[in-house]
Amino acid sequence: MQLLPLVEPSEELSKDEISRYSRHLLIPDVGLEGQKRLKNSKVLAIGAGGLGSPVLLYLAAAGVGTLGIIDFDVVDESNLQRQIIHGQSDIGRFKSLSAKDSISELNPYVRVQLHNERLETSNALEIISGYDLIVDGTDNFSTRYLVNDACVLAGKPYVWGSIFRFEGQASVFWEDAPGGRGLNYRDLYPEPPPAEMAPSCAEGGVLGILCASIGSIMATEAIKLITGMGESLLGRLAVYDALDMTFKFIPLRRAPVRTPITGLIDYQEFCGLKRPAAGDKTGVPVITPLELQKIRETGTAMQLIDVRGIEEWNIVRIEGANHIPKNKIMSEEVLSRLNKEDFIVLHCKMGVRSRDVLVEMQKQGFTNVKSLDGGILAWIRDVDQSLPSY
Numbered sequence: 001m002q003l004l005p006l007v008e009p010s011e012e013l014s015k016d017e018i019s020r021y022s023r024h025l026l027i028p029d030v031g032l033e034g035q036k037r038l039k040n041s042k043v044l045a046i047g048a049g050g051l052g053s054p055v056l057l058y059l060a061a062a063g064v065g066t067l068g069i070i071d072f073d074v075v076d077e078s079n080l081q082r083q084i085i086h087g088q089s090d091i092g093r094f095k096s097l098s099a100k101d102s103i104s105e106l107n108p109y110v111r112v113q114l115h116n117e118r119l120e121t122s123n124a125l126e127i128i129s130g131y132d133l134i135v136d137g138t139d140n141f142s143t144r145y146l147v148n149d150a151c152v153l154a155g156k157p158y159v160w161g162s163i164f165r166f167e168g169q170a171s172v173f174w175e176d177a178p179g180g181r182g183l184n185y186r187d188l189y190p191e192p193p194p195a196e197m198a199p200s201c202a203e204g205g206v207l208g209i210l211c212a213s214i215g216s217i218m219a220t221e222a223i224k225l226i227t228g229m230g231e232s233l234l235g236r237l238a239v240y241d242a243l244d245m246t247f248k249f250i251p252l253r254r255a256p257v258r259t260p261i262t263g264l265i266d267y268q269e270f271c272g273l274k275r276p277a278a279g280d281k282t283g284v285p286v287i288t289p290l291e292l293q294k295i296r297e298t299g300t301a302m303q304l305i306d307v308r309g310i311e312e313w314n315i316v317r318i319e320g321a322n323h324i325p326k327n328k329i330m331s332e333e334v335l336s337r338l339n340k341e342d343f344i345v346l347h348c349k350m351g352v353r354s355r356d357v358l359v360e361m362q363k364q365g366f367t368n369v370k371s372l373d374g375g376i377l378a379w380i381r382d383v384d385q386s387l388p389s390y
Contacts (some may be wrong), residue, residue, distance in 0.1 A: 001181060001235055005228030006157065007132050009036030010065070017109060021063050034227040035063060039109075041226045044068035044131040046119060046147055048099040050206065051137025051161050053085035054215030055222070059135075060103040060110045062223055067103060068131055070115035071095045078390060082208035119143060121264040124150040134158035135222055137215070139200045141192045142267040148173065148185035152261045157225060159233075160185065161218045163206050164199075166242045168214035171252065172221050172234040175261075183235060187255045192271040203349055205311075210242055284355050286373040287345055289382040296320070302343040305329065307357050308376075312349060316387050318379055326353050330360050340366045347372035347379070349390075 013021070013035060024030045024038075043064050045052045048071040060067060075083075075090045075098055083095075090098040100112045115127055128134055128150045136147045136158055144160070151158045157174035175182040192198070217238060224230045239248040287295075295302060306313060307326040317323070326348070328334050338344070344361075346354035346369065354371040361369050372379065380387045 002231050003178065003225065003228060003234065005037055006225045007037045007041040007227075009033050010040035011036075013039065017063070020107075020109070024062070029229040030227060034229065037227050038063045038223065039065045041133065042066040042068065042131045043133045043135060043222060043226075044070065044128065046134065046136045046143070047071050047138050048083075048085060048095040049073070049079065049137065049139070050082045050163065050201065050208075050211040051215045051218060052099070052135075053083045054212050055135050055137060055219045056099055056103060057085055057106060058216060058219040059222060060107045062219070063107070064110065064222075064226070066111045066113060066131075068113040068115060068127075069096045069099050070117065070119055070127060071099070072116060072118045082206065082211045084212075119146060121146065121267070124264060125154055128156055129154045131156065133222055133225055135218055136160045137162075137218065139163075139202075140271075141189075141198055142271040142273055144185060145192065145270060146264065146267045149261050149264055151175070152184050153263070157234075159218045159221045159225070161214045163210050163214050164201065165205055166207050166210065168210050168217075168240045168242075170214055170217045170221070170233060170238045170240075171236065172225065172232050174234055177234055181235065183252055183254060184261070186258070186261075188237065188252060190255050190257075194272060198271075203352070207242055210240075213240055213242065284358055285370045286351070286355075287370040288373050289379045292345060292372060292379070293383050300343070302345060303338075304345050304347065306348070306376075307346055307354055308348050312390070315390050316376065316380070318347070318376060318384075318387075321347070326357055329357055332364075335361065335364050335366075338366070340364075341368060344369045345372055346370070348375045350375040350377055 021035050024035050025032055041064050043059055045056050048056060048069050056067060073095050075086045075093050075095055077091055079086060085102045086098045094116055096114045096116050100114060103110055103112050124146055134151055134156055136144060138144055152175040155176045159172050161170040173184045175184045221233050224232055235252050237250040237252055304318060304321040306317060306321040306323045307329055309325055313323050324334060346357050348354040351371060351374050358369050358371045377389060380389050
């Protein structure tokens, strides 16, 4: 649906800005006034990762006057397959600082505001309230619900996108949209999916170039909202399948039963992500990499079972581990072949899937099973740095 411009135009464009943005100025739907609106706008990008990279680069190139970046993470080599705002020399740097340098090199007329912190219930409203528009490219449900609820409370529109393997989605949410047409993320997902059904890109993988496809849609929607041109994705969900090269547009409606958003909550708990700390005997039994190493060195009888997928097993494995993927070990047929009294250690990439398997094994009567805390990545970090990380 078409909306009125979100931002008032700035007073003037400089001679150099007119030259820089001349290709925009030639478009009747943008023109001088639209470019002034872009110059006067303040947009906050939640994350400078896979989706944040193309969003930030294209909004900077388009002439958005102020770009905010909130990201507490540092650049890792595994990011460079898709996070194009960073380079090899940025490994180990804060993503926000790396992104700022890239933006400044691309367009020195853009002001960059950095928030080198994690978005939390304690700071979300204050940070989000300082911008006209939010762009959310985070890869986890707890942060998505936090962004949504904070935007609802602050009365801010936001552009949302997500990616996984070969598929991406994008939409616009704005609870206070004119004419009673407001929608928010909870109309699409009233409840979060079970944690085990919502793997991140780090667990399930993603085609790098998919970030460009969805990120460009998100940046386009941001520019349309700022300038008031075209039909926005408010009220529609765009679904892109890179393998089939197809787009679907699904109408969105308000959820039949809506609970008013009156404040921010504990989103880790809401999404079922709160897990006991290592050594917490009241929760899922875990073992640290160093503890596992000592047990293996003593020759204690045990089974180490890797529950990751075959693709991950082929990348790297712990010597002596048996490979039984999660979708197979959860079956009664496979569990029946294991001794319920044996000492078994389960592991995956980061410890999430192995915990899920452990809980199911406990239900089936297994009494001496532990999950490797932090998964194989923790093993590589703490025990065997010769193995490749991913």
